[in-house]
Amino acid sequence: MAKSTPVRKAWRSLSWLLVITLGLTALLGAGVLWGTASWAPKLALDLEGGTQIILAPQLEGEQEVTADQLSQAVSIIRQRIDASGVSEAEITTQGSGSGQKIVVSIPGVPDDETLSRIEASAKLEFRPVLVSEAAATSAVGEDGTETATPTPEPTPSVALNDVPTTSPTSASDLAYVTDALADQYTNFDCASEVAETTNVAPADEPLVTCDDLGQFKYILGPVEVSGDTISDATNSLVTTSAGVSTGEWGVNIVFDDEGTEQFAEVTERLFNLQGSQNQFAIVLDGRVISAPTTNAVISNGEPQISGNFTQETSKTLADQLKYGALPISFTTESTEVISSTLGDSQLRSGLIAGIIGLILVLIYSLFQYRLLGLVTMASLVVAGVLTYLVIAIMSWRYGYRLSLAGVAGLIVAIGFTADSFIVYFERIRDELRDGRNLVSSVEAGWKRALRTIYAAKAVNLLSAIVLYILAIGNVRGFALTLGLTTIIDVIIVVLFTHPMLQLMAQTRFFSSGHKLSGLDPDALGAVYRGRAQFRSPAITKTTPGATREAARRQTIAERKAGALTGAARDTHVDGKDS
């Protein structure tokens, strides 16, 4: 019984490991067949190169860019890129003075979604609708030249009154619609060039604009709630009040206290108004993305906005809102493919170093632990396979990119992983020295080693989690690698190394303590007892008390170690039998 239980447990653990490995392989395989995954992990900027995007600030008139604004923009852009995955982008500024630009280098080729994620200002405003109508859709002038569309250039006509005749009492007051504004509105063409570019008006003035599809045009009142008051934003499927999903994607906004109050005020007023004035417009970078009617007073500060969102665009907008609007707008000045700074040679050097390192570890393990060293090696290989699979899956699902620093981190992980085995093997040896037989030494040593391993790995995992959550940029990629290898390490030692030893303890080669097994009790100094004693399987007592007693006995062993006589040896044997 004492023999069969560990064996059965061992096989069960090994089967679990096989299931995990096959599961990961199947997941990745499915990704390769039907998804965008590839068998090899993607490489980061330093190893593979990528795309360099130069963003120039879009300035209006006399506007000047300050260094503060630029560094704020860099920080926001970095957070936005980080939110889309762990790609280790490189963001820096270039030039000086008014010619300053932001240079974003990202691995791979960015799609439009990525580009808009980076450069969109994401200035969100809530404005009440004053007037709205369906935009005139002229089939003929659709792609017309400049002349085809009336030019609503801001040439303030003297004849038209552009100052409200009565001063407006609220943001919904139609007194804001001056003659000049009405004229601009009438001539405003959603398909025109002017409407295409970002439409801005000062926060305390009305705005004429269209929705993002160009189907409606609006005159909007001054800003009532601004995007600065958003404290969090997420995306999810829109559900009706009955809890049924409409299949539409929406962005859930959480306002801070100030925003909540302002938003409640607006909805309270609009709720009592009729027609267009009942609507409030959600304006993103000057275009209306949604203009819902106010059906209720929203006082909890957590509205959900819907529009023409897909899962991707709603996620992008939520991320943009969460990290705040860029202080200035940017336009993409150039997008160019860049090569890696390090290239294949460095990666190759790194991999060669890794292989040499592994061979050195193997030689040292064999020297120290004889054939047990092979278990170390096998465990490291299995750990390597799991790590590779997980990294490949991560680079498919979460945009993880392996940089040279990451490769070095993985090589260092060899040391961390091997330490679990070393701690374990040393504990087994300690138990053997205390005179246990091999099977019970493996079990008792495992109990003590596992506690140490869990404690030490928990500290590692803690550092990985804290760094991943709180840090930004390259540090996050490092934290991910560290956390990953720590978890895999624990999986390996529990599901592979320990079961292997349980099985090996059953073989004659190891249980008889062959000189090459690395578990030879003679060599380990378990000489205090007769050989017959520690081979007998009868002394398997694994209660904590016995363990402690063993330690106590060993206390005496040490006390008497100075003058180890035959008499002392007898005392020991007696002591054990008691």
Next chain:
Amino acid sequence: MGFAKFGNDLYTGERSIDFVGRRKIWYGIALLLLLASILIPIARGGFVLGIEFRGGSQFQVDNIAGVSDDPIAAQDLATDTVNATVEDASPRVTVVGGDGIRVQTSTLSPAEANEVRDALIEAYDVPAAEVNVSTIGPSWGADITESAIRALVVFLVLAAIVMALYFRTWKMSVAAIVSLVHDLVITAGVYGILGIEVTPSAVIGILTILGYSLYDTVVVFDKIRENTDEVGPDSKRTFPEAVNLAVNQTLVRSINTSVVAALPVGAILFIGANALGASTLLDIALSLFIGILVATYSTIFIAAPLYSQMRENEIPRSQKNPKSDAIDRTPVRSGSVR
């Protein structure tokens, strides 16, 4: 084998190295190393920070013929040209858009920048208008540093709490954190002493050491916890002796672990130092190599003696008070060998 015998003797206590007793010597050595790690870099004028931290100069050469045929040769040409013109510019060369070369260097004086510009014009045989000189800001900006430091502080506080709960004494936390700080200061100090450029890779290497140092300390402390749990009124061993035995018993583990961890890093270091242009490997491997050795050393020579020293004063008290935690968990057994 000699080493196996060594391990056995350490385990039984037949052979014992007095780590705890001679702590004044170890503290003295640590103090000297720490002072050197702090004072020498200051005397040398601080750390040499890489372009990623400080920003620098950028040279963009456009419309070069033949770049797409052999981009690596074109990159190497730029590296060699810059290195031949200015010392310590640490150029990073990238091929941009197929026929352009971008060279980023540490900040150069206008005179140096002109020299590099002329050298590049000559090397690539392009008209002067094709070379564009500008400055670049840091890619590892203050925001990344700030967030990393904030994360570090949070981690250290959490780690200290977790260790205090696990070991049921805050003194182990203090000892572990002190030895961690020792490791970080010395590892960082080596960069300052040797004047090696600190790059993001080096910083990440130092962060790895942070994890490794605590990890190593926890492993040894767990053995100390096991051994000192046994220390009671009827124990023949004093507290420092119990700690010292634990350190000796885990000494083989410590040696084996540090060797196994250092071997692959040593391989990177060796390749990085010898292979051409593998400087990033060198950056990260250096901090790791030093860090691993220092971390293993400090657990044995600083953390353990420090912990013992903090606990020594309370031993008489715990002997008077049988309700002490340590005694509760090891009830005196009757029928012992004695």
